[in-house]
Amino acid sequence: MTSEHRDLPASPLDQWPPAWSPAAVIFDCDGLLVDSEGQWVDLQNDYLARHGVALDPAVRRSITGRAAEVVVLAIAAAVDKDPHAVGAELLDEHRSSIGEQLSPMPGALETLRSVAAVRPVAVASNSPREMLDTKLAGLGIADLVDCSIALEDVEQPKPAPDMYLAAAAALGADPTDSLGFEDSETGAEAALGAGLQLIAVPSIPGQEPRAPRRLSDLADPVLAQWIAGWEQRR
Numbered sequence: 495m496t497s498e499h500r501d502l503p504a505s506p507l508d509q510w511p512p513a514w515s516p517a518a519v520i521f522d523c524d525g526l527l528v529d530s531e532g533q534w535v536d537l538q539n540d541y542l543a544r545h546g547v548a549l550d551p552a553v554r555r556s557i558t559g560r561a562a563e564v565v566v567l568a569i570a571a572a573v574d575k576d577p578h579a580v581g582a583e584l585l586d587e588h589r590s591s592i593g594e595q596l597s598p599m600p601g602a603l604e605t606l607r608s609v610a611a612v613r614p615v616a617v618a619s620n621s622p623r624e625m626l627d628t629k630l631a632g633l634g635i636a637d638l639v640d641c642s643i644a645l646e647d648v649e650q651p652k653p654a655p656d657m658y659l660a661a662a663a664a665l666g667a668d669p670t671d672s673l674g675f676e677d678s679e680t681g682a683e684a685a686l687g688a689g690l691q692l693i694a695v696p697s698i699p700g701q702e703p704r705a706p707r708r709l710s711d712l713a714d715p716v717l718a719q720w721i722a723g724w725e726q727r728r
Contacts, residue, residue, distance in 0.1 A: 505706035507691055511720035516691065517727070518667035519609045520658055523619040524559075525677040525697040526712075527606065528629055529597040531559070535698060537587055538569060541580075545573040555700050559678025561620045561651040589625065596632040599697060601713030603635065605675075608721045610638040612728060616661035618643040620651045620680075640665060653680045658688035675712070679703045693717075 506514035525531025535558065542548055549557075549572055557565050566584060570577035609615055616639065619626045623644040630636040641664040648656035662669040674685035674692045682703030685692045694705035695712055709717060 502686070502704065502706050505691055507693065507705075507707035510707065511716050511723075514691075515720075515724045516613065516667075516673035517671040518614040518616070518662060518665040519673045519675070520616045520618050520661045520665075520685075520690065521606060522674075522676045522678070522681045523617050523621060523626060523629055525599070526675055526681075526695060527599060527602045527617070527635075528633055529599055529697070530629065531677065531698055533591065534588060537591065538565065538584065541584060541587070542569060542572060545575075547572050551700065555679070558698055558701055559620065559652065559680030561645055562622070596629060598633055599695075600711040601718075603633065605712040605717065605721070606635055606638060608718065610640075612721075612724045612726050614640045614665040614667065614728065616641045616643065616665055618652075618657040618661045618684075620645055620657075622646065652684035653687070655684050655687035655689075658685050658690055662688065662690070676703055676705070677701065 506512045521527055524534065549568065553568055557568050562581070562585060566581040567577055569584065570580040573580065606615065617626070617630065621629070621644060623646050626642055626644045630639060630642060641661065643657045643661045645651055648660050650656045658674060659669060662672050669689040672690050674690040675695060676682045676685050676692060677695050677697045678701050682692060682694055682705055686704060692705040694703040694708045696703060696708070
């Protein structure tokens with residue numbers, strides 16, 4: 495576990511464990527709670543390979559965690575096909591695979607349950623509503639989450655701050671007194687832009703999200719110890 499990006503303002507997360515505790519907590523979903531981001535990237539790479547091309551690493555890095563329409567446009571340009579056709583093909587494959595095997599990330603469900611016992615919790619995801627609801631139900635955490643913010647719920651998806659601002663508002667919390675968990679550069683930019691304190695837990699190679707605190711996974715024992723010390727605010 496490390497404190498990252500000293501270009502960021504001083505944060506209570508600079509101390510580990512922090513003396514601070516949040517009013518509310520907002521989790522990303524794909525690549526943070528569930529190992530679906532890696533599956534989505536693999537699906538894209540398989541699709542590209544079938545067309546005999548691959549994405550430039552810089553392009554891959556820039557689109558990871560972005561809304562599906564951004565990903566589709568980049569892949570359509572790479573394979574030189576109509577974006578509507580590419581989108582339909584990719585999303586049909588993705589939808590068909592979502593319910594097959596949902597694997598939680600290490601420590602994810604335990605962390606969410608511990609937080610939800612003492613603080614309001616939201617999930618903010620660039621996934622469409624249908625897919626997000628499927629993932630939350632499949633992980634068995636839908637009833638633990640006070641609210642969820644999906645792609646259709648905001649004007650601008652991540653990396654804009656809209657999702658985190660909407661989630662904090664729904665939880666009745668000031669964003670600057672809220673804690674976010676993210677795995678991607680795109681998501682980290684959204685959370686920091688909304689003013690949240692942020693813990694980054696990268697799960698995709700090549701992603702270096704900016705955050706005052708970075709963990710290798712959510713099974714971090716100091717994280718669990720910190721959450722266990724939060725007073726009840728529900």
